[in-house]
Amino acid sequence: MQAGGLTATELFCRRGDRFLFGSLSLRAAPGDALHLVGPNGTGKTSLLRLLAGLLLPTPPSGAIEWQGTCGYLDGRPTLDEHLPLSEALAFWTRLDRAAEVPLERLGLAALTDIPVRYLSTGQRKRAGLARLIGQGADHWLLDEPLNGLDREGAALVEALIAEKRAAGGAVVVASHQPLALPSAQVLDLRKFLPSPAGRGRGWGNDVSAEPPPQPLPAGEGLS
Amino acid sequence: MSTFLTLLRRDCAQLLLGGRRGGALLPVLFFLAVAMLYPFAVGPDAPLLARTGGGVIWVAALLAAILPLDRLIEPDLELGLFDQFALRGISEEGVVAVRVLAHWLSFGPPLMLAALPASALVGIDGAQLRLIEWGLLAGTPGLAALGVLVAAITAGLRGGAALGGLLVIPLAVPLLVFGAGSLSAGGEAGLALTGAVSLVLLAITPFAGAAAIKSSRG
Structure with a gap:
């Protein structure tokens, strides 16, 4: 369907005074899945937000090219907390006017009258998935989509991803939990730590190495 | 469109009806409460009340506009709403402009209505009341824009709500000076100046507010 998918070249990312990754290039053709792995704090969420256009790449370079629209799901369902689930979803439906939301399949059909703030963690995740599906975007960026979901829910997410890929979408997933993504590329962010030369403090190629404790300069207290 | x-x-729906967060009613009740308390504090001196009542109504309107500040931008930022808008190519400028309109609808017209009983409470006559209503019509859009702007700037800050209230007060001084000034004899030109300040704030807010929201994304 869509030619191209996602191409990102020469991305650098700095958060505060920490360089997270550098010179990262990736490509996801339609139907591809990309599984981001790496310990906490290596920049999986930052990379997803970069790809979504919510963060700007740190200079000197970086280009991200999408063909088609892109949906993003993180830990928040992004639904109005005090509204019943059906009304909270209806806002996005009116805005997107795109796909039908399979509430039954997501296990939400019985919950439509319940305000979003009363939903459990797993139900909120399912509600977020409902919003994502309703957007009808061509490609998906998923940040820890399995968090809080039961085994059945995890299988559902895997099935949804497989269907999205079959329909010609590219899916980028950051997940610590094992996730069945057939023939997915695995991108380990530890491989993209900036070289120790020049950038940052104490960043080697060994991710387990802590930066050596810096002695406090005279006159500067603990913050 | x-x-x-x-x-x-x-x-x-969020600001006017407010869900469970107070809505438009709270600022109006606050406004009326100030107008009601003022005669108690000053005493039954009708000429004094009539002379100073217009200024009190303006101060009460300004303070009432500050009340909903913490729910203008912050909750939506936490919800991730602006991220989702950005993904859909809906500009922050547009979202902020719509928010200003909704915020004004939720407190401007209600305050103008509440100014009728409030002016009766402090004994203001018909001509003064008309000036107050025109002044509120010219000034409340500016207050709405200022509120949204400051809410956008302080969203995500610790203690942002309290800080926001403090920031609005000095920035609203021109509106207060011209708006309340239009009530004194020969001060009718103040209405035009109030309107001018409002227009400037309305013109700046979508862009400045959008810039604040974008930068809070980090």
Whole structure:
């Protein structure tokens, strides 16, 4: 369907005074899945937000090219907390006017009258998935989509991803939990730590190495 | 176009009706409470009340506009709403402009209505009341814009709500000076100046507020 998918070249990312990754290039053709792995704090969420256009790449370079629209799901369902689930979803439906939301399949059909703030963690995740599906975007960026979901829910997410890929979408997933993504590329962010030369403090190629404790300069207290 | 109507509908439902967060009623009650307390504090001196009552109504309107500040931008930022808008190519400028309109609808016209009983409470006559109403019509859009702007700047800060209130007060001084000044003899030109300040704030807010929201994304 869509030619191209996602191409990102020469991305650098700095958060505060920490360089997270550098010179990262990736490509996801339609139907591809990309599984981001790496310990906490290596920049999986930052990379997803970069790809979504919510963060700007740190200079000197970086280009991200999408063909088609892109949906993003993180830990928040992004639904109005005090509204019943059906009304909270209806806002996005009116805005997107795109796909039908399979509430039954997501296990939400019985919950439509319940305000979003009363939903459990797993139900909120399912509600977020409902919003994502309703957007009808061509490609998906998923940040820890399995968090809080039961085994059945995890299988559902895997099935949804497989269907999205079959329909010609590219899916980028950051997940610590094992996730069945057939023939997915695995991108380990530890491989993209900036070289120790020049950038940052104490960043080697060994991710387990802590930066050596810096002695406090005279006159500067603990913050 | 229908995107912005959808946004306006949601914003009005949030701000005007308020869900469980107070809505438009709270600022109006606060405004009336100030107008009611003032005669108690000053005493039954009708000429004094009539002379100073207009200024009190303006101060009460300004303070009432500060009340909903913490729910203008912050909750939506936490919800991730602006991220989702950005993904859909809905500009922050447009979202902020719609928010200003919804915020004004939720407190401008209600305050203008509440000014009728409030002016009766402090014994203001018909001519003064007309000036107050015109002044509020010219000034409340500026207050709405200022509120949204400051809410956008302080969203995500620790103690942002309290800080926001403090920031609005000095920035609202021109509106107060011209708005309340229009009530004194020969001060009618103050109405035009109030309107001018409002227009400047309305013109700046969508861009400055959008810049604040974008930068809070980090």
